[in-house]
Amino acid sequence: MHALNSKACRTLLACAVFADCVVASSEAYRNAGSQGVRTIQSELQHHGWDLTVPFPPSAADATPVRVPVKTTFYFPAAGVLPELPWVLLLNGYDVRSREYSDLLHALALRGYLVAAPDYRRFWPSNPAASGPQYQEPGCDNKTFTLPALSLLNTVHEHLRRELEGSHSPHLEPLAGVSINNMVLLGHSLGGLVAIQGLTGRCDPDADPDREASTALDCEGYQPLLDAHGKSIIKGAFIYEGSPILEKQIPDESPKFANVSIPDDAFVAYFGSPSFSILLPQLTHTHGGCAQLTVLSSGNHYGITNFYNTSAHQVSPCHVQTSWDPPDYTTDPAAQAGRVELFTMVSDAAVRAFLLKDETALQYLKSAVSQDPGVQLHRFGDQCAERDSARLVSS
Structure with missing residues (x-):
């Protein structure tokens, strides 16, 4: 496995070909990241919902409440690369942000600012609370770490205040961050939330008949727009995120809804070999550029920090997904x-689809x-069409 372990290769733009970057062990790579990345932890005041109402809660049932959300910001000690978007983590169901810290360090090492909120919500009516994993010592079946797109409003406002109103030395590495240029990093349930944000389904007037779970x-997400009046969400990395499905007909298998993302945005789907929905997910995504990468190994928690070495791999208190091999270690x-x-x-993907970097595109293609x-890497048809148009215009 290739790892980036030099200043030139750290940005990827400096590499003539991505695969020619310095080769180092995974452990050396992780150590380099921890030495080159700084973190700041802040407690943000989030306008959330009271989830003591019966499941599933709806906007009509919800009572607004202020919820403290502990948020960790990861960024390169040498300074962010201003051309890159910043990244918001939307975690999997009840997966705490610290369980992604290796991944968040790795992204920060490449020049990104990454925000990782832990949104703990008291939810006594949650039907999952009786699951066997929550009977283990130390597991909590009263509060759950859940993703919500409205966290983007809270984090964005915090960044705006900090970057515009503070001259503290600890913020110097963030100079040049464009807070109106960002991508979502969604895992599992967080992947579904990311797609809803990317497609505009979270806009208040977009889908008046949406289900309570949506x-x-x-x-209560309030759409954030850039200087051109477009959503600041420019793309998403999604690892085994649940797809958006058409309304199900009794006794029929669920079918994909056609997912349309903005023409100037992208989505990068990832998954383990057992996640069989991935190819339809790519096929039924239209609009901006979409790509799919199926890893040759791993399971539903393949991008989290590693926890157990003997039992089936899940992070503490998390659910074993139905498609995971039962004996996976x-x-x-x-x-x-x-x-x-x-x-x-x-x-x-960021560099190829947002920055129009040809080296990055060729890396993805070959x-x-x-x-x-x-195991498998494919582009959606819209990527090929965009590439053909670019060749014609040049």
């Missing part, structure tokens, strides 16, 4: 390799599919 995922080195590969492909850590 309202919960959006939780792994080791820390393999897990670190998956995190590294996810980071490299995600970074290349080198990724040759990586032993990749």
Whole structure:
């Protein structure tokens, strides 16, 4: 597995070909990241919903409440790269942000500012609270770490105040960050929330008939627009995020809804070999550029920090997904390799689709599919059409 371990390769733009970057062990790569990345932890006051109402809550049932949300910001000690978007983590169901810290360090090492909120919500009516995993010592079945797109409003406002009103030395590495240029990093349930944000389904007037669960995922999100009147959400990295499905007909298998993202945005889907919905997810995504990377190993928690070495791999108190092989195990080195590969492909997607970097595009077109850590790598038809148009115009 390739790792970036020099200042030139750290930005990826300095590499003549991505695959020619310095090769180092996964452990050395992780150590370099921890030395080159700084973190700041802030407690943000978030306008959330009271979830003591019966499940599923709806906008009509919800009572607004102020919820303290502990948020960790990861960024390169040498300074962010201003051309890059910043990243908001939308975690999987009840997966705390610290369980993604290796991935967040890796992204920050490549020049990104990453915001990782832990939105703990008291939810006594949650039907999952009786699950067997919550009977384990130390597991909490009263509060859950859940993603919501409205966290983007809270984090964005915090960044705006900090960057515009403060001259503290600890913020110097953030100079040049464009807070109206960002991408979503969604895992599992967070991936579904990311797609809803990217497609505009969280806009208040977009879907008046949306189900209560969608309202919960959006939780009063107020669309944020850039100087051109477009959403500041420019793309998403999604690892095994649940797809948006058409309304189900009894006794029929769920079908994909056509997912349309803005023409100037992108989505990068990722998953383990067992996540069979991935190809339809790519096929039924239209609009901006979409790509799919199926890893050659891993399971639903393949981008989290590694926890257990003997039992089936899940993070503490988390649910084993139905599609995971029941006897799946792994080791820390393999897990670190998956995190590294996810980071490299995600970074290349930003540079290829948002920055129009030809080197990144060629890496995605050729080198990724040759990586032993990749089982399948494909582009959606819209990527090929965009590339053909670019060749004609040039």
